[in-house]
Amino acid sequence: EAGVAQSPRYKIIEKRQSVAFWCNPISGHATLYWYQQILGQGPKLLIQFQNNGVVDDSQLPKDRFSAERLKGVDSTLKIQPAKLEDSAVYLCASSFRLRDYGYTFGSGTRLTVV
Amino acid sequence: TQLLEQSPQFLSIQEGENLTVYCNSSSVFSSLQWYRQEPGEGPVLLVTVVTGGEVKKLKRLTFQFGDARKDSSLHITAAQPGDTGLYLCAGAPGGTSYGKLTFGQGTILTVHP
Numbered sequence: 001e002a003g004v005a006q007s008p009r010y011k012i013i014e015k016r017q018s019v020a021f022w023c024n025p026i027s028g029h030a031t032l033y034w035y036q037q038i039l040g041q042g043p044k045l046l047i048q049f050q051n052n053g054v055v056d057d058s059q060l061p062k063d064r065f066s067a068e069r070l071k072g073v074d075s076t077l078k079i080q081p082a083k084l085e086d087s088a089v090y091l092c093a094s095s096f097r098l099r100d101y102g103y104t105f106g107s108g109t110r111l112t113v114v
Numbered sequence: 115t116q117l118l119e120q121s122p123q124f125l126s127i128q129e130g131e132n133l134t135v136y137c138n139s140s141s142v143f144s145s146l147q148w149y150r151q152e153p154g155e156g157p158v159l160l161v162t163v164v165t166g167g168e169v170k171k172l173k174r175l176t177f178q179f180g181d182a183r184k185d186s187s188l189h190i191t192a193a194q195p196g197d198t199g200l201y202l203c204a205g206a207p208g209g210t211s212y213g214k215l216t217f218g219q220g221t222i223l224t225v226h227p
Contacts (some may be wrong), residue, residue, distance in 0.1 A: 004156070031213055042118075042202050042217030043157070056214060065134030091156050095213065102147075103215070 002026065004106035006092050007039065012112045016095050016112065018080035021109045025073070025094030031055075036090040043091055057108055082113045117141070118205055120218035127193055128226050135188045135204035135221045144208025145178055146186045147215065151200040193225045 005024040013019050025032050030051050033045035046065065048055040051072035060067065064083070069075040079086055089110050093103040121136045149157035152203070161170050163179035163186060170177045174197075176189040186203055200222050204215040220223045 030133070033213070042204070042219050044217070045214055048213060093156070096227075102159055102162060103157075105158070107155050110154075 004092055004094055004104050006007070006090075006106035006109055008109055009107065010110050010112075013082055015084055015113050016081040018078065019082055019111060020078045021090050021092075021111075022075050023075045023077070023092030023106060026104055029094035029096050029104075030072070031095045031097060032069055032075050033093040033095075034075070035093065035105075037089045037091055037108070040086070044047070046077070079111075082111075084113050087113045088109055094096060117147070118203055118216055120203055120217035120221050121200075123219065124222050124224075126224045126226070129194055130192050131225075133178070133190050133193055133223070135201055135203075135223075136185070137187065137218050138185045139205060140184065141205070141207070143153050143205035145206045146183075148177055148186070148188055149202040149204060151202060151220075157200075157202055183189045186206060190223075193223075195225045195227050198223055198225050 007022050032049045034046040036046050037043040046060045047057040047067045049069040052069050062087055065079055067077045089108040091105050092107045093105045095103050118137055118139050125133055127133055145162055147162045148160045150160055151157040161177045163177055166181045166183045168179045174191045176188050190197055200220045202220045203218045206215055
């Protein structure tokens with residue numbers, strides 16, 4: 001089966017600019033996650049979707065971050081405006097159902113804010 | 115907030131040596147996972163342990179879940195250069211927090227030929 005697809009792989013932007021990341025999960029996976037991984041740290045959950053509904057976005061900085069999963073398949077994560085501290089790898093993961101912990105991660109998008 | 119502390123943060127060893135990575139918390143987890151991440155890639159699931167005291171073996175890797183389900187260890191026997199990478203433990207809180215994982219900060223392993 002195809003894995004979790006993410007694009008772009010790399011992005012460099014100036015602070016205060018906006019950026020969007022795209023994720024296509026494994027076909028049939030109902031649960032989708034966005035994680036932020038800062039260099040030297042483990043991934044931190046930003047938002048969790050079940051189909052097209054948000055299950056948990058308690059750690060999403062909603063003043064600048066937004067995410068959607070229209071039609072319960074693809075998802076986009078947006079940052080507007082970006083700050084220097086947003087430099088990180090943004091990982092998308094999916095699982096078949098909400099109670100599954102066997103995530104499949106995408107390769108991530110490395111964002112550098114200068 | 116549940117935290118997972120991994121130790122050591124860095125490990126540099128020679129091929130053929132054995133090593134153990136530890137993952138500790140003051141919180142109880144319903145299950146614990148270990149992932150391996152290579153540069154430029156996402157984490158890849160190695161194993162999930164669910165029962166307190168559980169031991170799982172995956173070739174040269176042995177994973178153990180503590181009896182109280184608060185800690186775990188990963189032991190690698192006769193390490194090879196191909197084992198080089200970032201090892202992450204991740205805990206599932208259970209209850210109504212379905213699906214969410216709390217990750218440790220990771221252990222960077224380098225195995226020199």
